[in-house]
Amino acid sequence: MKKITIKDWVILKTENYNIITEKLNKAHTYALLTCIIGFPGAGKTTTFRNYRASQQGREVVYICLDVSFNTKDFYVALLRELGVPDYGYDVPIKFLATKITETIKERGEPVLIIIDDAGRFTAKMMEWFQLIYDSENCGLVLSGTKKFKDDFEGWVKQNRLGVPELGSRIDEWVILKEPTKEEMQKVAQKNGVSDSTVMGKLLNECKDYRRLTKKIIELRINQVNNAKRAKEEQGVSAE
Numbered sequence: 635m636k637k638i639t640i641k642d643w644v645i646l647k648t649e650n651y652n653i654i655t656e657k658l659n660k661a662h663t664y665a666l667l668t669c670i671i672g673f674p675g676a677g678k679t680t681t682f683r684n685y686r687a688s689q690q691g692r693e694v695v696y697i698c699l700d701v702s703f704n705t706k707d708f709y710v711a712l713l714r715e716l717g718v719p720d721y722g723y724d725v726p727i728k729f730l731a732t733k734i735t736e737t738i739k740e741r742g743e744p745v746l747i748i749i750d751d752a753g754r755f756t757a758k759m760m761e762w763f764q765l766i767y768d769s770e771n772c773g774l775v776l777s778g779t780k781k782f783k784d785d786f787e788g789w790v791k792q793n794r795l796g797v798p799e800l801g802s803r804i805d806e807w808v809i810l811k812e813p814t815k816e817e818m819q820k821v822a823q824k825n826g827v828s829d830s831t832v833m834g835k836l837l838n839e840c841k842d843y844r845r846l847t848k849k850i851i852e853l854r855i856n857q858v859n860n861a862k863r864a865k866e867e868q869g870v871s872a873e
Contacts, residue, residue: 675842
């Protein structure tokens with residue numbers, strides 16, 4: 635009997651997916667600094683990871699910040715992603731930053747650094763990006779919600795150290811759109827939702843891709859559990 639599994643997720647190339655991919659490739663090819671702004675669940679993280687996986691022969695570094703990150707955490711994580719594991723927390727920040735720029739310059743091909751959830755950076759942490767971005771062959775993408783954009787623009791007005799200089803280097807602010815119901819429906823259909831009642835409930839409950847994904851995975855888990863339960867019950871009845 636065929637083993638019951640939870641199927642792999644099918645990625646649909648939505649409008650946001652195509653826009654993000656285009657901007658990533660542009661920043662990567664021409665070593666640009668780009669900021670991508672979208673609500674939670676707009677499809678940013680999925681597209682970033684898929685882009686990185688698809689770039690055979692091109693170096694893409696992806697880091698998703700969490701609440702615990704400080705400047706040194708970020709630098710150490712970035713160096714490890716660049717294949718330099720021997721620079722750790724015992725190394726002063728200025729030497730970590732220098733090693734990052736040296737490592738990027740040594741690469742024969744352009745490096746793209748994608749920072750997800752960049753809204754977790756403070757104004758003080760942002761000043762270090764100028765040094766990284768000014769490496770000769772480095773594209774940089776900062777991604778966050780509208781709050782990140784609002785905070786950044788506020789830091790520029792306040793003339794916070796290093797932020798206006800970094801802001802002047804930004805090639806583009808990309809503002810993502812909310813998904814349409816048609817796109818949400820296509821995503822659900824591609825991932826196995828065919829029942830019209832279930833589809834209607836999903837579209838009413840879910841306003842973004844993240845929640846839609848979570849709900850569909852829950853449906854799949856329930857299907858697997860129900861199938862296992864039915865199989866066990868059949869075995870008991872046969873005895």
